[in-house]
Amino acid sequence: MNEDIKQYLKAHREPQLNQLKNFLSLESISSLSEHKDDVKKTADWVADELKAAGLEHVKVMETEKHPVVYGDWLKADGKPTVLIYGHYDVQPVDPIELWETPPFEPDIRDDKIFARGASDDKGQVFMHIKVIEAILKTKGELPVNVKFCIEGEEEIGSPSLDPFVDDHHDLLKADVLLVSDTTMVERGMPSVCYGLRGLCGLQIDLKGPKGDLHSGLYGGAVQNTIHALVELLGTMHNNNGQVTVDGFYDNVRPLTKEEIATYESLSHDDKMKKQVGVKELYGEEGFSTIARIWGRPTLEINGIYGGFQGEGIKTVIPSLAHAKISCRIVPDQKPDEIAELLQKHIAEHLPVGVTAETTLFDQAKPFITPYDHPAIEAAGIALKEAYGVAPTYSRMGGSVPIVETFNTKLGLPAVLMGFGLNEENFHAPNEHFHLENFDKGMEALIDFLYELDKKL
Amino acid sequence: MNEDIKQYLKAHREPQLNQLKNFLSLESISSLSEHKDDVKKTADWVADELKAAGLEHVKVMETEKHPVVYGDWLKADGKPTVLIYGHYDVQPVDPIELWETPPFEPDIRDDKIFARGASDDKGQVFMHIKVIEAILKTKGELPVNVKFCIEGEEEIGSPSLDPFVDDHHDLLKADVLLVSDTTMVERGMPSVCYGLRGLCGLQIDLKGPKGDLHSGLYGGAVQNTIHALVELLGTMHNNNGQVTVDGFYDNVRPLTKEEIATYESLSHDDKMKKQVGVKELYGEEGFSTIARIWGRPTLEINGIYGGFQGEGIKTVIPSLAHAKISCRIVPDQKPDEIAELLQKHIAEHLPVGVTAETTLFDQAKPFITPYDHPAIEAAGIALKEAYGVAPTYSRMGGSVPIVETFNTKLGLPAVLMGFGLNEENFHAPNEHFHLENFDKGMEALIDFLYELDKKL
Known part of the structure; x- marks a missing residue:
């Protein structure tokens, strides 16, 4: 159906790969202040490419740290709007000596392109830009409205994104969020990710005697704070691997x-x-x-400490003992409800002879776009068309904070259609991106936009 | 009965207290190398005093670090021999600013003598010397044979004592060990300590996955090593405060x-x-x-650690988790047997998905001199005579390594007749010693030697 667009991509493949190499040669390491100018230069490069592709209202928008690049095409009257999120910043390159070719001198070999950011996420951002260009150059218009929001702080935890979204609700308003920053389940198996687990973190601090005691002078007569912690933590799971905090599974x-x-x-x-x-x-x-x-949700002890940790033995009854806990939660659990259940459990199961304090840490809501949602269906059809196999509908066990941000603040369902592979060494030396997914991915993205028009 | 001896002590009280002040003014801090000469000088001082008291074969015997002072009086043919152990070294004095009078400028106020070592243990060593002097000056002979073994490394864990005893079996041979380096149960309540708990230390190192894992990527599917440790440690006690390691109480x-x-x-x-x-x-x-x-024996977790211990949360599934455990054991438990039971328990209760290593640490045998032992009875009679109240037969929850040394190597039953009080700040600023126990203690020690002759 969109053969002319795909032909356009084929015809322009060589110059596009050269452009991608230019993009990948920019040293946009967001965590290193000495690369601040490189990051800015990269934002400008993205903005220029968006303009060249035919996007409008393109702007490089400053934040506290690194700019967000915005651009849109909103001439599809009455059609849905897709917000395309991606990031142009990259991870540091150490240990540099393990790279076979330099991280910022992109090299194509074995039908893979090697460079820092090839897979995560410049390569995939570039695909979206080139898809829009191909459609506009071929058809003169897009089947849906499109907005680009390409940030430069993803690798440092997106500290500016929350305030940026808060300040630009109208600008970013859309019907669906499209992100290509995740991986396929495996090579040859295209994937649509429709769900993420959320998070609820908490620290338990137990206090027993007012100071550490000598176990010869007091041992046997005073609660050992570590014993109390072990006893308390032991009430949180049973031997079937289930969490035994009352109500924990109620909303799963x-x-x-x-x-x-x-x-x-x-x-x-x-x-x-x-x-x-x-x-x-x-x-x-x-x-x-x-x-x-x-x-499924989990309750994990991420850290535990108390008493003597040095070499050998010290016969102390410790005053303090600590545990760091985080729950991975799933729809329809809510982090604040889970935090409350945990605190209640701790209060109710507190062993004799100690007091407890709890501190709440990071929370993230779990996220799910029902896989019969029109946007997920559109992604499925498009991926099947491009890859010739039915895609896998996957979730992820972690959270992707930006998805939560856009969902919470703008109410956007998300389609995570990533083309990276787990073995592509993102965050490691010799990062690369398989060009088969560069080609098939762009085909899938084209079809997705057309399918979305039909479905949504 | 021994009124003349006691009169001698009363008559010489003032000069003796001045001599004690001289002893306490010597800065014999065994842990600080800059005081090595002071420690040596103190050993010589003790040797001179032993000679002056009438003891024979007095010598300052070099060890790897600080010397042992030896002296004896062995002319009571056919009578039992008492080995008197004590130490002339002292703890450091920091924080010096908290001392009301300088630690090495002994000061008597409120019928207490203030100085580092007043209670632990110079004051009590001095009492033994003066008791021998009083008896010999008054009677010309002792009721029993006596050997002094006064070391200079007690405050650093007596590293030279074991080899010293090994090298001098004959020199130190005796029938009973007498130590005044413990405390009375409380003021006005004289005490004979007849038992000590022993020790058995062990570390558990659990290993799960080969490295720390991201709880988003793996959480729920892989054993969390800290969970496994909590589960394992949870099998070691029940809710009645009892140790649930199989066979633990068998030999109690x-x-x-x-x-x-x-x-x-x-x-x-x-x-x-x-x-x-x-x-x-x-x-x-x-x-x-x-x-x-x-x-009663105990099993205490002295330390626990694993995973993330920094600020906030890190959603990690830890590869490693560790616990340090020590058991206080009582007669007739044996440390190596207990270690074996613990290792067996760990192997049998190891949770799925982890491996365990154990490392054995310090061991000390528990010690008891039956309280109907003639030497304990002699101490009881002597203390009652001096204090006018029946003494408390006490034990201690900790171990006193030197008692174990003399018991294991020389087969000596021990009488721990200490005259310190818990509130006398040994090891802390403003250490002091109550002179009422200086006076009554010496009376009791005199009677003890005469009673021992009758009983043993």
């Missing part, structure tokens, strides 16, 4: 039959055992490994 | 009815709560506080 949306089957088929336990170096996996009874990671 | 010598009654009467729970700053005490069901500390 059950997995559908389809999800259960898909996740089961994606669970390659032997591969994962090898990957993490364990003889056995362990988790919530009754769920496959992928279901446990994508679709 | 039951407390006698007398002990149970005595320990109960000495348990001042409200006082202890206030002292350590807790609202409730906690320990093994069915035992009083003092019974728990003196007569």
Whole structure:
């Protein structure tokens, strides 16, 4: 249907790869202040490319740190609007000596392009720009309205994005968020990610005696604060890998039959055992490994400390003991509700002889775009068309804060259609991007925009 | 009976206190190399005093670090031999600014003598010397044979004492060990300590995945090493404060009815709560506080660590988690047997998905001199005579390594007849010693030697 657009891409492949090399040669490392000018130069480069592609109202918008590049094309009257998010900043390059070719001298070999940012996320941002260019040059118009919001702080945690979205509600208003900054489940298996777990972090500080005590003088007669912590933490799981905090699972949306089957088929336990170096996996009874990671909540102790930690032994009964806990939560759990349940559990299960304080840390809402949502369906159709195989509907076990930002502040459902592969060394030396996904990905993105027009 | 000896002490009290002041003014801090000469000078001072008291074969015997002072009087043919142990070294004096009078300028006020070492242990060593002097000057002979072994490394853990005893078995051979380096149960309540708990230390290192994992990518599917540690440690106690390691209590010598009654009467729970700053005490069901500390074994987690311990939260599944454990053990438990039971327990209760390593640390045998032992009885009679009240037969919850050394290497039963008080700030600023116990203590020590002759 869009053969003319795809022909345009084929015809322009060589010059586009050269342009991508120019993009990748810019040293936009957001975490290093000595690269501040490079980051700015890269923002300008993106803005120029957006203009050249035919986007309008293009601007480089300053923030506290690195600018956001905005551009739009809003002439599809009455059609839905897609907000395309991506980032033009990259990770540092150390250890530099492990790179086979220099990180900012892009090199194509084995049908892969090697450079810092090739996969995460410049390569994928570039695809979106070139897709818009191809459609506009071929058809003279887009099937939907499009807005670009390309930031320069993703690799440092997007500190300016929240205030930026707050300050530009109208500018960023859209019907759906489209992000290409995630990975495919595996090579040849295109994926639409429709769900993310949220987070609820908390610290427990227990206090027993007013100071550390000598275990010879007091041992046996005073509660040991570490014993109390162990006892308390021991009440939070049972031997079936389930969380035993009262009410914890109450609002968990059950997995559908389809999800259960898909996740089961994606669970390659032997591969994962090898990957993490364990003889056995362990988790919530009754769920496959992928279901446990994508679709089920967890309560993890991320850190524990108390008493003597030096060499050898010190016969002390410690006054203080601490644990850091985070829950990965799933729809429809809410982080503040989970925090409340945890605090209640701690109060109710506090062992004798100690007092407890809790401190709340990071919270993130879990996120799901129902996979029968028109935008997810559109992505599925487009990926199947481009790759010749039905895509995998995936979730992620972590959170992507920017998705939460756009969802919370602008109410946007998100389609995470990423073309990276897990083995592409993002955040590591020899980052690269498979050009097969550069080509097929752009085809899929074209079809997605046309499908979206039909569905939404 | 020994009124003439006691009269001698009274008559010489003033010059003796001046001599004690000289002793206390020597800066014999064994842990600080800049005081090495002071320590040596102090050893010589002790040797001179022993000679002046009438002891023979007095020598200052070099060790790897600080010398041992030896002296004896062995002319009581056919009579038992008492080995008197003590130490002439002292703790450092920091924080110096908290001393009301300088630590090495002894000052008598409120019938107490203030100086570093006044209570621990120079004051008590001095009493033994003066008792021998008083008896010899008055009677011309001692009722029993006596050996002095006064070391200079007690405050740094007596590193040379073990080899010294090994090298001088014959020199140190005796029938009973007499030590005045412990405290009375409380003021006005003289005490004979007849038992010490032993020790068995061990570290558990658990390993799960080969490296720390991101809880978003793996959380829920892989054993969390801290969870495993919490689960494992949770199997070591029940909710009655009992240790649930199989066989742990098998060799525990039951407390006698007398002990149970005595320990109960000495348990001042409200006082202890206030002292350590807790609202409730906690320990093994069915035992009083003092019974728990003196007569019952414990398993204490002295330290725990694993995962992230910095500020805030880091959503990591830790690869490693560690616990340091020590058991206080009682007669007739043996440290190596307990270590074996612990290792067996760990192997049998190891949670899925982790491996364990254990490292053994310090061990000390528990020690008891039956309180119907003639030497304990002799001490009891002597203390009652001097103080006018029946003494408390006490134990200690900690271990005194030198007692174990003399018991293991020379087979000596020990009588711990200490005259310090817990509130006398040994190891802290403003250390002092109550002169009432200086006077009564010497009377008791005189009677002890005469009673020993009758009993042993």
